[in-house]
Amino acid sequence: MSRIGKKPVDLPGGVTATVSGQKIDVKGPKGTLSFTATDDVDIAVEDNAITVTPRGKSKRARQQWGMSRTQIANCVQGVTSGFKKELEINGVGYRAQVQGKVLKLALGYSHDVDFDIPEGVTVTAPKPTELVVEGIDAQQVGQVAANIREWRKPEPYKGKGIKYKDEFIFRKEGKKK
The missing domain is CATH 3.90.930.12 (Ribosomal protein L6)
Known part of the structure; x- marks a missing residue:
């Protein structure tokens, strides 16, 4: 079970995130970044937070779960503070x-x-x-x-x-x- 993947990524003020399929675009004061996740995870934006959940219980899905959450957190940090x-x-x-x-x-x-x-x-x-x-x-x-x-x-x-x-x-x- 991914401990990192469980945590939602909070969106600070001035940052917006849009999900289209497996691609997430994060827009903030410093610019725009995007990340395309694999088909092993689901991405959802709700209540000013981004959540990542695995599809299934395979080893690859669990690996992609934590990695995808970290990549999205890096996008959010990049557009806010760099x-x-x-x-x-x-x-x-x-x-x-x-x-x-x-x-x-x-x-x-x-x-x-x-x-x-x-x-x-x-x-x-x-x-x-x-x-x-x-x-x-x-x-x-x-x-x-x-x-x-x-x-x-x-x-x-x-x-x-x-x-x-x-x-x-x-x-x-x-x-x-």
């Missing part, structure tokens, strides 16, 4: 700056890395060693942050590289004589 990932850049000479729709990263390579910022996501650099990725789609924000981090993952000896702000890098001791 999602944010913060990155830190550690290393001598490592820095970042945003120029229009391009993120320029100096990461110790022989050239600067130009990262094109996709639509629907905003990347800001409050400091040369900090990045903030924001948007309404949780999956897209996380994917853009992971793609930026991929250019120079943090290494365990000196801790140089791009890491998430809340990430802990397990440090290793170097060679001994």
Whole structure:
């Protein structure tokens, strides 16, 4: 039995949800998001809340139940407050700056890395060693942050590289004589 799936998703003020078949559209102050559920679950909007119920008792229906509820909750959170990932850049000479729709990263390579910022996501650099990725789609924000981090993952000896702000890098001791 899904404990997450049982909870209804509350709709805050200013957010509307419309269901047509297996597709749900959530509209709020920051924009519109939609999610298409599989045929294993039913979606209903009643009393300012969205409920998800499984069709049948199969294992797949129970799996889709909790996942669908979480995806809908992410849509509601995205159109109300949005999602944010913060990155830190550690290393001598490592820095970042945003120029229009391009993120320029100096990461110790022989050239600067130009990262094109996709639509629907905003990347800001409050400091040369900090990045903030924001948007309404949780999956897209996380994917853009992971793609930026991929250019120079943090290494365990000196801790140089791009890491998430809340990430802990397990440090290793170097060679001994």
